[in-house]
Amino acid sequence: MLGNFTYVNPTKLYFGPEAIENLSDELGHYGDKVLLTYGGGSIKKNGIYDAVIAELEKAGKTVIEVPGVMSNPTVEKLYEGCQIAKSNDVDFILAVGGGSTIDYAKGVSVSAWCEEDPWEKYYVRMEEVDNRIIPVGAVLTMVGTGSEMNGGSVITNHTQHLKIGRVFGDNVMPKFAILNPEYTFTVPKRQMVSGIYDIFNHICEQYFSGDDDNSSDYIAEGLMKSVIKSSRDAVADPRNYEARSNLMWDATWALNTLIAMGKSEDWEVHMIGQAVGAFTDAPHGLTLSAVSLPYYRHIAPYGLPKFVRFAKEVWGIVPSDGESDEEIAEAGLQAMESWMKEIGVTLNLKELGATPDMLEGIADGTFLLDSGYKKLTREEVIEILKESYEYGL
């Protein structure tokens, strides 16, 4: 139900092939020293680095670089960025990359001036930020997480086998984001489909909760249909601008709190997926696709009317005479499974490198939430992990 709520999103978006031309003006609002952070080098091969540097030079900035932000950024990398940001007293952090780099920039933003261990304070204990925050901006190069327009920051601690996502407030969200769909043309197929499934699952996590006549659900259905159509087009032709631009826009709106309005939200697939990620370091979206089908089949009986609606509205299932709600819901999940196979996402844990001895630890690392249709027990998580383990093999 759309009860009382406040909706604010402070991130300014520049969209389209010429969006980068706004970067120097935006940087003009901040001080001289910019920490430029990026991943393992894709931006140097595809020309995005040069375009960004040209804008930084135009704005007359002093640039300090932190390259090498890995997928699923680690706590050790966070500490390194904090040390560099603090010792150079940077005025701004510019993240150029996908969710990992942008999440990382937010982590450094709140942690650089933190006097305690930021991992413990901000990710484990989830305390409010009470120290100086360095403003962040983003140039997005890979689509999926929505990090460009939200407060999310996910950091992995391999020693502790924990991958924790924290949602920071408006003051940590990117001040602006540059969204050029052409920048995503060079994303490898495995990463592209990982991002596509991540978008789809963000929508599911919000859609499969609460059961009233909520506008958020109608918006969610539209976004899901756009993702399904555009994903097929992008897989057929990675340089299809229309498909890539739709996916970029879908991803941003899938996780910038718009479709969460009036919803309790589930997020259990993400909790299991993050625990899988802490053990396997697999691409985030694939950790979700690997556990989704057993999870949704497990909870469908507890939210049956919504799964029937999902089948009809999103997958176009037309029930035949006498078909039960359970059968209609299953037909929807089968259509989803066919689409997942068609675009080529991973459907089991084994292909992500998980081994049977990890399953107990993954269950221990899974936070159990009670905002979806069914609060899982640890035993149910293990059951889902076992079903996911060799699914489809």
Ligand code: NZQ
């Ligand atoms: O590191 P480089 O060389 O740049 O290569 C990257 C990386 O290997 C490559 N890539 C990115 N743009 C490219 C490109 N390759 C060629 N051309 C380009 N234009 O893609 C690989 C994956 O990038 P990454 O940033 O790791 O992927 P993604 O955007 O999926 O981010 C994943 C991280 O975001 C977190 C995940 O848990 C994970 O840690 N999430 C963040 C969320 C948020 N902020 O709200 C929510 C999500 O649910 C998610 O948990």
Ligand code: ZN
């Ligand atoms: Zn996600």
